[in-house]
Amino acid sequence: MKKLGVIVNPIAGIGGKVGLKGSDGIEILKKAREMGARSEAPRRALEALKIIAKLKNEIQVVTYPDEMGADECREAGLEPEIIGSIESGETRPEDTMEAARKMAERGVDLILFAGGDGTARNIYSAIGSSIPVLGIPAGVKIHSAVYAINPHSAGEVASLYLQGKVVNIREAEVMDIDEEAFRQGRVSAQLYGYLKVPVERRVQSVKSGARSEQAEVEGLAAEIIANMDADTLYIIGPGTTTRAIMERLELSNTLLGVDVILDRKLVANDVTENQLFDLINQHGKARIVVTAIGGQGHVFGRGNQQISPRVIRLAGKNNIIVVASRDKLVALQPHPLLVDTGDPELDRELRGYVRVVTGWEDSIMYRVSDDAD
Amino acid sequence: MHKKPIVYPYIPNSVPEIKEAMMKEVGVTDPMQLYEEIPEHLKYHKEMQLPKPILDEYSIRRHTEELLGKNKTCGEHLSFLGAGCAQHFVPAVCDEINGRGEFLTAYVGESMGDHGKWQALFEYCSLMGELMDMDILSIPMYDGGQAAASSLRMANRINDRKKVLVPATMSPDIFLIVQNYLNSVPAPEIQIVKIGFDANTGLMDLNDLKNNLSTDVSAVFIENPSYLGFIETQAEEIGKLAREAGAEFVVYTDPISLGVMEAPANYGATIACGDFHTLGLHLGAGGCQGGFIATHDDMKYISEFKDLMFGLTDTMQEGEWGFGEVLFDRTSYGSRDKGKEFTGTSTGLWAITAGVYLSLMGPQGMQEVGTTIMQNCQYAAKKISELPGLKVQLSSPGFKEFVVNFDMTGKSVAQINKHLLEFKIFGGKDLSIEFPQFGQSALYCVTEVHQHKDLDKLVYALQGAVSC
């Protein structure tokens, strides 16, 4: 029997409706509550859990007490096993982390959680990517890619996964948003890590020649490598798609950082912005290889700030290669790929159409913008 | 005077009242308003210059019968034409089943509503699998030429090598198809090298083969029986040499021979292919061809098929057969980089027919038809070689075809065939352009449809053609 872990972050998104961004920090929380804010998370979680409840005789559910899952599970009609202890009304990030740890120990097959970027980070720091997870969106604008489109979809996909039905497991970015900066109107994000997330899989008909995302990513890695110029630095940005390039060359790589190679050999791993600038300055010829990071498809500005505006200008705007799987681009539709380098003028200059390498001898012309419209 | 609009039997809403009501429903008064999204200057404002239509069914039938009546046929004529398309006996049940409207007009429906179609195609694969003694087949291809071309590209995807070796006796048409298919941008992806043959036997020159075998050879391709009719008796050895060099051994065969000839799988073929039009299909002026590729049960091969495969599975209902599409995504085999060519509508109805044929024939029927073909063919060859001035070009045993040389008669094949026509006989295919080294030679095809008297008539007519 499959085991499902359920974690609800009852304060996620609490600031949203009263105009406060994010809910980190006791002060912000207090202010939000004073303003009469209610969290969206429990209600959203309930929506997803009602769908899961159809499987109640086929699965075991494990959750945390009261508003961290038990309330929502029961209301949805499930009979969960309740573990851990909390101070009702005063939940903290540590509770989320402990819940995830305990559920991992219990051997759950999937953790379904409701929250925002912070909640995703908490879970990641507790258990890494050891167990698949799926997020029910419940915060303000979410940057991490671990969330389903809506609570209904979260319930559906989780159900499919628990029934052993065909699903893909994708590695999705967990973003670390500087919430203070965010409140001041700036988005400053780091790539925090990757979580494994089930994604509903379409029956791909051979008649249309469709191939798996995995096969296509390996193909695009081969394409990039086959066309690499000699005596040119290749700056490989973070992400799972770019990782395929490093793996194909059998070089060590930094999933969350920037690596540099020259003539198929490793020059440096996980470089800082300064190091990167110096390297390009010394060597001369360079190309930047980046992929879309985060839920909104950022090519620059989420998790690869080491590739700064001056680095981009030094390498040359025309020396940027974007890679991404076709599935990723299709999922982004109709929105463009985004750039947020920190230099608005550079962002404007990068607007237009870029040829995204999506497979062996395959690319898709995609719009890049500095504005998500 | 306003011309009365025609109501077409195949365009039911051309009834004026209905048309008007529907136009009103969608808010147009003139049909051309339906096309408002097409810019005016991109619209065709003239009238197409096509023949005045023949509207009634009796007249079109008569017109077409007159048109087709201009053709001579292999029914009223005695035909010895082969070279990739051969006359074989077609059981009535084959025509019955491929005339069934459901099979004739089905397309891409899923496995529940189209369960019958999926099962019929699964059975085609299964029956062919027994004939080929191999576990894996996909749905059919356009023809044997396509099958050969795709087999060679499969080999390239499997071992990433860039050269294929083919016999110089190979069908020139299939060679052209393969050549175009293996071509690429900016230069040919895969190089094709022709291996020489012995002028007396037709068999592959093994020394030439060995000299060309190296670690850059992706596949060695042979036809067995050959385009020129002979059985490549060295097949097993060729296969061994190919595999020792790490290349795929691709054998192109004629399925109707496999009741008496060994399946290529059992003399070393790693990929087998061919054209199945010989299994229950008419000549159809070349429209009844169909290609197949078969391999052993090995993910290395399975994952390289370009076409759909129907896999047997069960359904939500206990005890029921179901079908699913076999995909290869999770395999770690197969070229990760290169796409597997393309796929599309090919020859499904003919594949079902081939399945029906094999169901009717069974193992005994296949053995009998192969035997009859060889006996008739050998008899014809024997009698022809006894005629003065005529020679059977190649000494190797053949299956259903052999090359007749007319050089000593002083006449060209064209002249001979013209004379034969007066006897209502279609003589063998003229090979003088394709194989000039054989002089004035023709490829004669003799199958189970030829009776003793037919063969005697041929001999008699040839005698006349030669002496006049």
Added chain:
Amino acid sequence: MARQKKLLRDNYHQARWDEPMIFEMSVPGERGVLVPLACENIVSQVGDGVSAIPANLRRKKAPALPEVNQMRVNRHYYHLSQETLGTDVTLGISEGTCTMKYSPKVQEHMAARHPGIVDVHPLQEPDTMQGILELYYKVEQFLKEISGMDAFSLQPGGGAHGVFTNASIIRAYHRARGDNNRTEIITTMFSHPCDAATPNTAGFKVITLMPDESGYPDLEAMKAALSDKTAGIMITNPEDTGIYNPRIEEYVKAAHAVGALCSYDQANANGMMGIHRAREAGFDLCHFNLHKTFSAPHGCMGPATGAIGVKEFLKPFLPVPRVEFDGQKYLLNSNYPESVGKVRTFFGNTNVILKTYMWIMQHGAEGLKEAAICSVLNNQYFMKKIAEIPGVVIWYAKGKRRLEQVRYSWEKLKQDTGVGTDDVNKRIVDFGIEHYWTSHHPWVVPEPFTLEPCESYNKEDLDEYVAVLKQISKEAYDDPNLVKSAPHKAASHRPTHEAIDEAELIAVTWRQYLKKKGKK
């Protein structure tokens, strides 16, 4: 005992024969058909014939084919045919993009029974098959007129094959010009997947353009993709969404400006005969699916024909042989040294050509145009009704008229009820309607279904189809489980694995299945 005419066939049930595999029907010794044997005279002169085969190439073990008597073979395949929903028995409106029109029986009988085609060998002297050659020649002339192109080849065996041949021609053209730098082909996301897969097979790198909110790509995207490396653009118009792309002319101009060729995939030409031509849009190559637009049946996936048309300057590259007329006779001409060679043995699927000929001859210019107009009228009428069904959403091109088909979405139905397009598609057969076509991959439009009510269907057929979808929509809201567990009345139920890719589960032949079963 009055019976009222129903709109929905709610009593329908498909034949469900629990039919065994043909192998399971085998009875050792039974014969399905007896084979002509060589006469005694021959046998006495040549012996058993098979001794001529060297021992190592002789069949040692007879093929393990089933042994079934004729009546049972016939019955077996009859059963299977009854478990198949061809357009002869169902509303082929379901298969959008496939143009499932009525294949007139007068044509079918002629092609299947007349010895003047059935018994003709393709290598007969041209003088002995003037009727066949006339068919090919005349159909070529018809298609030239319909498209405006200068020459056609009827050799390719299907639509994708036709597009592949066009890609081969583009390749040959640039190579003949001495330009080895033309390594790329551009296509669009909504063009048929073969517009990407076939140039890829021909060796090109492929760039795909994404649609913007209008449903087709921005001209800027096209211009950004074009360069001196572009060999050609290959696009379908109207695309599978049924939306006519008015930018088509601009794409063509932009492509020509960089020296690239333009190839028109006209699989969706049914709504355009006599109204829009490839030539006026500026294209250099085009293709038609004769088994779609021109009434040849689909045959469970073939035989078919992808007729390709080109402008005069590309004629030298067409496959050979070409059928030509010298004023008195028809002949076959292979004297084209720059030809791409062959893509198929012989010269084409003659039965498909015959049916195309007869269909065009029965309609003429006026009839073809009428067919086009009625298919578009049918579609717009149909679209209006479908749009009213709860749960349906139509992406792109709001308020604009579509041509012969539409891609719809059950997005809202899925959100509201959890019932998606795959579920509706399984319930639809419970009403005697074949499964519809969803969409090619990737599913840019979510929960898609693509329907094409071509001119063969009358208003009542359309109304029936709408009524069925309306009913299923209602069921999704009222009793979603009924839809999610469908089909209930088809020849079989939902397979446990619609997609099979684990090695242990693969059984593509009966023998493979038995071997695996034996192991388990």
